[in-house]
Amino acid sequence: MSRVVVLGAGISGHTAAAFLRRWLGRNDHVIVVSPKPTYNWIPSNIWVGVGLMTPSQVVFPLAPVYERHGIEFKQARAVAIHPEGRVDDPTPFVIAESTLAGQEGTREEIRYDFLINATGPKLNFAATPGLGPDGHSYSVCTETHAAEAARALHESVERMRRGERQRFLVGTGHGSCTCEGAAFEYIVNLEFELRQRGVRDRADIQWITNEYELGDFGMGGMHLKRGGYVTPSSIFMESLFAERGITSITRAHVRQVAAGVAHYETIDGPEREVGFDFAMLLPPFTGVGLTAFDRQGADITSRLFRPSGFMTVDAEYAPRPYEQWRADDWPRTYQSPAYRNLFAAGIAFAPPHAISRPYQTPSGAPVAPAPPRTGMPSAMIGKTVARSVVDMLAGAQAPTHTASMAKMGAACVASAGANLLTGTAVSMTVFPIVPDFDRFPLYGRDLGQTTGEIGLAGHWVKVLLHHAFIYKAKLKPGWSLIPE
DSSP states (O other), X not given: OOEEEEEXXXXXXXXXXXXXXXXXXXXXXXXXXXXSSEEEOGGGHHHHHTTSSOGGGTEEEHHHHHHHTTOEEEEEEEEEEETTOBTTBOOOEEEEEEOSTTOTTOEEEEEOSEEEEOOOOEEOGGGSTTOSTTTTOBOOSSHHHHHHHHXXXXXXXXXXXXXXXXXXXXXXXXXXXXXXXXXXXXXXXXXXXXXHTTOGGGEEEEEEOSOSSTTOTTTTOOEXXXXXXXXXXXXXXXXXXXXXXXXXXXXXXXXXXXXXXXXXXXXXXXXXXXXXXXXXXXXXXXXXOOEEBOTTSOBOHHHHBOTTSOBOOSSOOOOOOGGGOOGGGSOSSOBOSSOTTEEEOGGGBOOSSOSSOOEEOTTOOEXXXXXXXXXXHHHHHHHXXXXXXHHHHTTOSSOOOOOOTTTOOEEEEEESOOOTXXXXXXXXXESSSSOOTTTSTTTSSOTTSOEEEEEHHHHHHHHHHHHHHHHHHTTOTTGGGSOO
């Protein structure tokens, strides 16, 4: 009888827990620890944020799903890992604080044989003064944030219907942000909705990003081969924005967000400002702040985690110039080098280096898109880690399965306007996710498996994926047949 604990119930953690329960025996325990009582299909928060869906359409309660499938659920926030147990008991454990109403802060020790850290990120709005729902901008990182953005958008639309002009600013709220793709989805859906509601002529829409060029997305951009020509994703994005009348500010670090104005600087210029009536700016991510202690109670957090708060795994972290990094530096098994029974999955693992070339502003602020680790890669990593844990519990001495982002491809369907007759979506595939210039010297990727196009069919696929992945996440009959 074994105990496997999964910290987090996002895409990666939920996937890992589901497959652990499917593959382990009846007497084995699978325990999920998550501070929220619900699962959120985050990709569809974009549609919540423009008022096309309600939060109830993108979340569902976890407890009933886990109860039906024999997964123990603890609504709590993990705060500390004790991978060596205590002097009098070497069984490793996690300390978790309850988030249940009336029991907030109550601590519990949860013992484990294997631990999968899939806590995801902390939304670090505090990195930029004035950023976020408690400041002067909106977010779509959670379903509640997205609902707040939708309400503010509705107010702006009503102002435009009364004849006022409105300025919209969408993008990244710090020079080290990731998830540029989510901000891109939001701005093109915003523009589409303003046209649908008949007020586009009274709107100025501007994109602000830490990308060196449009279409970088934190993965160094991509190249598409069409009609015998190779086109960089920057041209694709520039054309798309030009068609929609969206202007852009690139290579930017937002220093502060005040009421109606964002102060920023770029890598080649002094501080500037841009005004807005409505701003949706994504925050940078850090780890959630887990600490770690050895058997004697000494702090060993730095042994398990990088300074960013993300967990150290089987990657090459030795500092080197950007030009010297290689695809093989990326992790394969996501096992902690310090403890064989400890893994990280999804956003919780620390990437070894930036995929996009990092820059700085004249004042030294970073302008360096962080590598994306969301969606399809997170699910694939969660499943892979679960398979290795199951095999190690059965006697394997080391992880048996790998899922390097430098060896895997990924597909992404990004909504560009939600309407079954006139909507569009950008459908992209990329292989590999992390460029490998040893295998593909010219572009870092296989042009035959890296594609991108926009059209109505993509929107139909996006709608299908929304329903399919929520069905899968609810672990309904046949859920495991739906690919990650």
